Amino acid sequence: MEEKKVIRSSQHGFTKGKSCLTNLIAFHDETTTWMDEGRAVDIVYLDFSKAFNTVFHSILIGKLKKCGLDKWTVRWIEDWLNGRSQMADLRGS
Template structure:
């Protein structure tokens, strides 16, 4: 359940009643690029990964959004995904975050290339890099610039740009107004809060 306190089942049961008002809100948001504050709020639950439990860096933040916010997010994602597919922006070698592809399909493609080279008697050197942290540190400003550069609908760009910074977050049932936030990383809480709420 998100910050609005509404369970998805309740909203699903009211779908006939709320569909039209939500579509009006989403359409206005698309035209103006302004995301309703309630759609930007998130409850953040720190989930322990590994290492010392006292280290806030060993927790992964899980954001629980409102259901209307998730619906709006999915609509924007669908527009972005369709544009990327229609314009063939991603190469065939892109496997991560690509529908129908995975780490396994990447490994199979890689294996096929290497075995082909070895069958031809060619040498092959392989270097593995752990880029898992790279996906947590994408600059929001660079992302927005790239979306514009690839010709994405300006409504989707504006909504994505506005949606990046929530007006407040909640960690372990404690509301925190966001004044300054590092949107280039996955951690969005200043150091003074980390020790108190992530332990």
């Protein structure tokens, strides 16, 4: 994958020698550079960890559509959720 340049150099997850920490450092460096240049910077954090365990995926997708997210973002999230399983833990069972 690396030799054929399938993975971009900006990819940090699941890449040898890179991690969440290197991603955070690169992100911080780039955004502070833009701010120093007087450019506008918008950052959106998405944390779906609780939603995956508490809401049916079809309901979550419906709510995201109603919130006004563009169709490509909703499709990206829907594709990411596709095939993932959910489970509940009740007193260790």
